[in-house]
Amino acid sequence: MARDLAIDLGTANTLVYMKGRGIVLNEPSVIALNxxxxxxxxxGREAWQMIGRTPGYIVAxxxxxxxxxxxxxxxERMIRLLLQRVGVSRFTRPKVVICVPSAITEVERRAVTxxxxxxGAADANLIEQPMAAAIGADLPIxxxxxxxxxxxxxxxxxxxxxxxxxxxxxxxxRVGSFDIDAAIQNYVRREHGIAIxxxxxxxxxxxxxxxxxxxxxxQAEVRGRDLMTGLPKTxxxxxxxxxxxxxxxxxxxxxxxxxxLAKAPPELSQxxxxxxxYLVGGGGLLRGLAERIERETQVPVRMSNVPLEAVVLGAxxxxxxxxxxKGMFMxxxx
Amino acid sequence: xxxxxIAIVAVILLIAVVLLVRRREPDTLDSFRRQIDALSPEAxxxxxxxxxxxxxxxxxxxxxxxxxxxxxxxxxxxxxxxxGDDGDPDEGTEGRADGT
Numbered sequence: 202m203a204r205d206l207a208i209d210l211g212t213a214n215t216l217v218y219m220k221g222r223g224i225v226l227n228e229p230s231v232i233a234l235n236x237x238x239x240x241x242x243x244x245g246r247e248a249w250q251m252i253g254r255t256p257g258y259i260v261a262x263x264x265x266x267x268x269x270x271x272x273x274x275x276x277e278r279m280i281r282l283l284l285q286r287v288g289v290s291r292f293t294r295p296k297v298v299i300c301v302p303s304a305i306t307e308v309e310r311r312a313v314t315x316x317x318x319x320x321g322a323a324d325a326n327l328i329e330q331p332m333a334a335a336i337g338a339d340l341p342i343x344x345x346x347x348x349x350x351x352x353x354x355x356x357x358x359x360x361x362x363x364x365x366x367x368x369x370x371x372x373x374x375r376v377g378s379f380d381i382d383a384a385i386q387n388y389v390r391r392e393h394g395i396a397i398x399x400x401x402x403x404x405x406x407x408x409x410x411x412x413x414x415x416x417x418x419x420q421a422e423v424r425g426r427d428l429m430t431g432l433p434k435t436x437x438x439x440x441x442x443x444x445x446x447x448x449x450x451x452x453x454x455x456x457x458x459x460x461x462l463a464k465a466p467p468e469l470s471q472x473x474x475x476x477x478x479y480l481v482g483g484g485g486l487l488r489g490l491a492e493r494i495e496r497e498t499q500v501p502v503r504m505s506n507v508p509l510e511a512v513v514l515g516a517x518x519x520x521x522x523x524x525x526x527k528g529m530f531m532x533x534x535x
Numbered sequence: 536x537x538x539x540x541i542a543i544v545a546v547i548l549l550i551a552v553v554l555l556v557r558r559r560e561p562d563t564l565d566s567f568r569r570q571i572d573a574l575s576p577e578a579x580x581x582x583x584x585x586x587x588x589x590x591x592x593x594x595x596x597x598x599x600x601x602x603x604x605x606x607x608x609x610x611x612x613x614x615x616x617x618x619g620d621d622g623d624p625d626e627g628t629e630g631r632a633d634g635t
Contacts, residue, residue: 336574339583343574366574518582525573528566 205296205523206287206322207516209333210280210313212265212379213355213483215245216510217287218517224510225287232279233261244282253398267356267375268302268330269309273316281320294323296523300516301531302357303329304373310531326530328519330354330512331361332368334481337515338505342366346476347469351458351494351502352512353484355379358454360461360478364469366529372461378484380450381406388446393436395425406487409440412451413489413496451490455497462498477501481511 207218210230217226228245235242236258243251243261251261264275289295297317301310310327317325331352340348340363348363356377362370382402389397389405397405401423409421418440427434458478462470480491480502491502505511519526572578 336579337582339576339579341576343571343576366570514582518579521581522573522578525566525569528570 204288205298205520206284206289207298207300207513207520208280208283208317209300209330209513209516210265211300211354211512212263212268212357212377214509215279215283216513217283218513218520219287220517220520223517224513226283227510228283230265230279231261231263232275232282233259234275236260241278241282244279252400265356267377268354269305269356270312270316273312276312277316277319280316284321289321291321294321296324296326296520297322298326298328298516298520298523298530300330300333300512301327302354302373302375303331303359303361303368303371303531304357304375326527327532328516328530329359329361329368329371330357331359331371332363332529333513333515333519334505334511335361335363335479335515336518337507337511337513338479338481340479347465347472348476349461349465349473349478349500351478351480351482351485353377353454353480353482353487353490355483358457358482358484360458362461362465362469369466369469370461370464372457372464374453374457376450376453376457377482378406378487381410381447381484381487384447384450385410385443388442389423389425389436389438390428392442393425393438394428395423395434395436396428397423397425401425405438405443406447409438410443410447411440411488412444412447412493414440414444415489451487451493454484454490455494458494459498462500473500477503479503479505481505481508483509 204222205220209216213230215226215228215230216224219225229249231245231248231252232241233243233248233251233255234240242259248261251259255261262272262275264270264272264279270276299313299317301313313327314325331350334352335342335348335350338350340350342348342363343366345365350361350363352359354377356379357373357375358377359371359373361368382399385402385405386397386399389395405421405423409419411418421438422435423438424433424435462473478494478500485491485504485508491504495502507514519529
């Protein structure tokens with residue numbers, strides 16, 4: 202008998218929760234393929250390490266972008282491999298709950314459920330990421346009070362107001378931490394004339410990236426390829442430069458939080474001043490982002506204890522109480 | 536006779552409809568209540584316990600895996616550079632499916 206699964210199919214990472222067992226898999230959403238034969242060479246962490254370092258016949262791809270499937274066939278193969286790795290076989294077909302951004306279209310929804318069914322799931326249902334995040338972050342969403350959750354992922358940023366087990370207000374933008382990495386790449390290319398890879402940009406973000414000035418800031422030495430000479434070159438980047446580079450992305454995230462606050466009913470708005478907003482998702486770990494949102498909204502921002510796992514833990518709770526919570530699936534309420 | 540039969544059938548249908556409607560109302564309420572109960576702190580206790588376990592494990596990792604940072608300058612390329620990350624943006628974006 203297969204154990205049911207909850208999957209956080211993120212643009213950056215995929216996490217799998219197995220009923221009764223907890224989180225059994227946490228890996229980057231990357232798959233490496235042989236371009237000529239179409240054969241899968243690696244998935245997850247192993248494939249992530251190949252990004253930007255592969256010979257011509259190997260391609261390491263992220264099959265999801267902005268939380269949506271950009272390559273159906275590759276996503277299906279990735280899900281199939283993930284399910285195999287957690288013990289799903291042709292004869293054990295589990296029920297699967299998949300977390301997806303709330304802003305995905307009907308076509309994108311169907312693509313995700315079809316990919317999961319074809320990959321071996323007996324039944325596949327979707328749940329909105331902010332809702333799952335609120336459950337996983339242990340917010341009191343069963344009470345008639347305003348709970349606000351900001352989920353900043355790799356490709357999407359979603360803010361939701363939740364009360365009595367339902368979403369009251371929602372705002373989503375297809376901007377996330379990958380856009381921050383891309384902004385850093387573009388800045389270094391434009392201002393310093395060197396090309397850096399996606400992984401290096403991410404490392405710069407983690408080392409000195411910030412959304413608000415801090416006291417203990419240091420510079421970063423970055424090596425890349427000089428665009429003029431083609432030779433390796435080293436430059437020194439300051440946190441101010443990185444803040445300038447990522448300002449557009451950060452502003453867009455903060456603006457979406459403000460729009461969501463504006464959509465919330467007044468009775469719930471007053472709860473936020475007391476209870477604050479909760480930040481989850483890998484993008485929420487950007488230094489100074491919580492302070493920046495707090496400064497611009499005048500509402501306290503708290504970081505979840507488990508920012509990276511909150512979504513899959515919430516979906517895991519749903520799979521543990523499948524019959525009672527199946528009304529929360531996308532489409533079930535409409 | 537026919538009129539009596541039609542009246543009986545009509546009454547039976549009416550009773551059936553009333554019963555169906557009555558049955559549906561408590562179902563909706565019941566499922567909402569079950570949903571709220573399943574979202575209560577008590578029902579979420581196993582997940583919360585797991586959250587705490589992950590949190591504690593994270594704290595332990597933070598103590599053992601303290602990142603090594605130079606005094607004033609972070610070397611973001613680190614040792615990986617030896618593996619040949621020339622930072623080609625085209626290679627980097629190739630891994631991003633649509634190259635944004």
